[in-house]
Amino acid sequence: MGSMQLLPPTASSHAADMDWLFAALIGTSAFILLLVFGLMILFCVRYRKNSKVERGDRLGRTWRVETAWTVATFIAFLGLYFWGADLYVGIHSPPKDATDIYVVGKQWMWKIEHPGGQREIDTLHVPVGKPVRLVLTSQDVIHDFAIPAFRVRQDALPGRYETLWFTPTKVGEYRLFCAEFCGTWHARMGGSVVVMEPSDFQRWLEAQDPGPSLAQEGEALFRSYGCSGCHGTASTVHAPKLEGVFGRPVPLQDGRTVIADDRYIRDSILKPKSEIAAGYPPVMPSFAGQIGEDDLLKLVAYIKSLADRTAQNSQTGQAAGSAERPAQ
Amino acid sequence: MTTATVTGKPDEPVVATRNYLTEEGVTLRSWLLTKDHKRIAILYTLSITFFFFVGGAAATLIRLNLVTPAGIFTPDIYNRLFTLHGIVMVWFFLIPSIPNTMGNFLIPLMIGAKDLAFPRLNLLSWYLYVGAGFLALFAILIGGVDTGWTFYTPFSSLYSNGYVVLALAAVFAVGFSSILTGLNFIVTIHRMRAPGMTWYRLPVFVWSNYATSVIMVLATPVLAITLMLVAVERLLRVGIFDPALGGDPLLFQHLFWFYSHPAVYIMILPGFGVISEIVPCFARKPLFGYKFVVWSSITIAIIGFFVWAHHMFVAGISLYAGLVFSLLSYVIAVPSAIKVFNWTATLHKGWISFDAPMLYALGFIGLFTIGGLTGLFVANLAFDVHVTDTYFVVAHFHYIMVGGMVSAYFGGLHYWWPKVTGRLYPEWWARIAALLIFFGFNLTFFPQFILGYLGMERRYYSYPPEFQVWNIFSSAGASVLAVGYALPFFYLGWSLFRGKRAGSNPWAATGLEWQTSSPPPAHNFDVTPTVTRPPYQYRPEPEPQDV
Amino acid sequence: MSDAPVIPQPEPQYATAEQQADTASFGMWVFLATEVLFFGGMLLAYTWLRATYPEGVAEAGRHTKIVIGSVNTLVLLTSSFTMGWAVHAAEHGSRKALTQLLAVTALLGLLFLGLKGYEYHKEWTEHLVPGLNFHEDSVHAQTIELFYFLYFLLTGIHGIHVTIGIGLIAVMAVRARRGAFSSRYYTPVEVTGLYWHFVDIVWIFLYPLIYLAGRS
Secondary structure, three states, X not given: OOOOOOOOOOOEHHHHHHHHHHHHHHHHHHHHHHHHXXXXXXXXXXXXXXXXXXXXXXXXXXXXXXXXXXXXXXXXXXXXXXXHHHHHHHHOOOXXXXXXXXXXXXXXXXXXXXXXXXXXXXXXXXXXXXXXXXXXXXXXXXXXXXXXXHOXXXXXXXXXXXXXXXXXXOOEEEXXXXXXXXXXXXXXXXXXXXXXXXXXHHHHHHOOOOOOHHHHHHHHHHHHOXXXXXXXXXXXXXXXXXXXXXXXEEEEXXXXXXXXXXXXXXXXXXXXXXXXXXXXXXOOOOOOOOOOHHHHHHHHHHHXXXXXXXXXXXXXXXXXXXXXXXXX | OOOOOOOOOOOOOOOOOOOOOOOOOOOHHHHHOOOOHHHHHHHHHHHHHHHHHHHHHHHHHHHHHXXXXXXXXXXXXXXXXXXXXXXXXXXXXXXXXXXXXXXXXXXXXXXXXXXXXXXXXXXXXXXXXXXXHHHHHHHXXXXXXXXXXXXXXXXXXXXXOOOHHHHHHHHHHHHHHHHHHHHHHHHHHHHOXXXXXXXXXXXHHHHHHHHHHXXXXXXXXXXXXXXXXXXXXXXXXXXXXXXXXXXXXXXXXXXXXXXXXXXXXXXXXXXHHHHHHHHHXXXXXXXXXXXXXXXXXXXXXXXXXXXXXXXXXXXXXOHHHHHHHHHXXXXXXXXXXXXXXXXXXXXXXXXXXOOHHHHHHHHHXXXXXXXXXXXXXXXXXXXXXXXXXXXXXXXXXXXXHHHHHXXXXXXXXXXXXHHHHOEOOOHHHHHHHHHHHHHHHHHHHHHHHHHHHHOOEOOOOOOOHHHHHXXXXXXXXXXXXXXXXXXHHHHHHHHHHHOOEOOOXXXXXXXXXXXXXXXXXXXXXXXXXOOOOOOOOOOOOOOHHHO | OOOOOOOOOOOOOOOOHHHHHHHHHHHHHHHHHHHHHHHHHHHHHHHHHHHHOHHHHHHHHXXXXXXXXXXXXXXXXXXXXXXXXXXXXXXXXXXXXXXXXXXXXXXXXXXXXXXXXXXXXXXXXXXXXXXXXXXXXXXXXXXXXXXXXXXXXXXXXXXXXXXXXXXXXXHHHHHHHOXXXXXXXXXXXXXXXXXXXXXXXXXXXXXXXXXXXXXX
């Protein structure tokens, strides 16, 4: 607050290259602008109605100058096109040793999974100096994973994977934004990218806690009652995935938005048609009379555990689409 | 009293009692069932002015909200505000602005015709516009829509809880209004020119509207079908854009931008036409490089159909597609640059005066040049990856559409005001407004370039605190801009009742429209003129001491 | 045959009747250009579907009613022929021939619509209507549903154009019978003919895309 920043932090290898390109674009434009404005002002003053300056021969053959000027500026900008295209090809060519990290966007959060199973929400921890390749997808609408400090962003589309890579060059914490309008809380669908020294990052990876045992029991119930048949990550049924749902707003079919708290989870299990999540068909069966209160609690705890901000070594299966996981 | 004819003498206080405002009745019915292109132009001017204020009110609320990082509106309301602003300003203000007001009024006059080719179709166009406008207002009043004017799927087709189908219907209808106008203009310009009015004797204003009409006619049908697909998907849950049902969200973007990119040229080409009329008149010199200016408009219209995917560089298109569309986007900058150089060259060795229309025109050239240059920034692949969907893009297109097109609209409004109304506006108020607009505009939108590069995203009701300072500058500018835009409403309105009466040619301008009385008679010309000379035959002013 | 030359006064914005006739024709051409783009958007969506899911589209194509489609093609082609013949009759001032040929054209148009309606009915009973009663057991069910969505959209909008065309032709037939046209003035007939030929050409494009997909 109160800062008059002109440039974002430069925190990736590509960001530094981009800033040079930006400077060149500004330089070329400023030159042209000054030329045009300068001439306009000059002419307006010199040739104003009452000035007694010689107008002389008006059929100036200046169109040669014009053509030359147009061609020159076009060539300058073409040069900038090639420069930009070259950088663009670069950001589409991740190095082979890049670490893959999986990112799933959903209204209105980013769920991130590291190869070793560490999970985070809205925060991405990465080591400095090592290339990282993000595999992006969305659970619902189009989102966009944007890191201004790295000068990169990419749309996350439902039903397919997009990728984005970078090599962070400066330790620190940088803004992460969603950059494709995705509904009510689009402006709050952000967080940070935390770049750490490699040793700190290693320690962070190892420090992620497992969940409480209530949740582990709930996980077993989740399978035995058949919930994972629809809500599990391997399911082909169009049902809401439950990772990261707890404690967050849920848009409903009728236009309301509710917070997914204990009550909501319990009501969803017992009276699924009362608060249907937007974008989903009302096909979930009711479990009223089939699940006791204590089991319900365990299920809620399990689902709550999926929302933990400190990631956990999840045993509930892989994140969408992860194939092999390199040993960490 | 017969129709006042050519005198060429500026500011002759002739009272043309027989004119289009009174000649064919003064009842409401005579206006609502008129076939006179000039009356239809007035009807359009009233309607689009209304929508300009609706869209402007939304803009005011948006800038008010963005003064503080937390915002003052709930996100749902804010999202509806920016969507309203986009839909209303694009389809209900900018696209019809110059063509349906000045184009309708002036094209027949400029080519020496008595009306457009299809007057009833012209009136139908207006009724479609008004009907669509009612639909849009209804959608706004019962709760609005929050998808952004771009209606991206699957959010708009499956997830949004706004009145999407109603909004789509409104845009669908106003699209047909656009198509019919374009059709009318193309046919009129081809077939209704007076004897001797060859293509190369047409004013650039006519050429610009011709190029605009070609785009309207070819691009808008694709929008119509695209919106229809979204509506059907939303109503029947079919899945053409939903990946879960086998569809493709990117298909929507390709279809949408295939129209919407050419649409932005609809929203600037007529402005080029207006500037090309004003600058020669107030520099007292023929337009420099007439043929270059003419063909640059046609070139822009054509190439404009081949650059749409530069809106999709991070959307998931292939690398090769990105390379091609970026290159073409650079190519299309060339004809616009040519125009700027030609207008500047027109000033060279002229006798320049700074009446309000000229101030607007000079402001246009400045602001459009900035907007156009920043277009080269966003056309650049790597640069766009960083700034797409940020305020950089917002600033870029506002420089062109508002700094450019709206300035041209106001410039044209002032330039032809005496012709249309028979009254002169108060010059000093007009100059003040022009300067306020130029200054306010820059203060509003230049900080947004900075915000964009910093990473402030579009369509955010709230933002991180480090962006606040630039947002405050921007909102401050918006308040100045608002005053600048409101002023003309007052003094132009005043001039209708108290303004000095205008002669047929107060600016001593060339062009057939100035050969009629101010206001013109209902059928424009008693005798169809014969044209023998090229346009813009401005002669050197006599030396001051000879006067 | 003699008919009193019937040439209405040109509207005030036209210098001559000939200018008005030329302009009307030109106007229709420009309108047809917009229609090309209108149908073009839908055809683009179809092309995308076919390129992305070739087997699904092929299977969907095999569900279409090729007999009805082919008969309808013949019906429309014939109607274009009678329409052209009608314009020819107008050129030569043959009022009776003009009226009859216009009537036949309109009737053929109605026949087309009738057959199309019957086809739609069959598709309804076979549960091929997306969003309403669609049901397919194939592994390509989603693609078939999308194909049928585009099928109904394309043929439905084409059908609306056919209906409008029939209306226009009927009006022309009535006016012809009342002697509104002569060899010196038949612009409305000509312009209607242009429209009708366009409607036919659109169908020529639709026919192979819909009925011949998957049937080589």
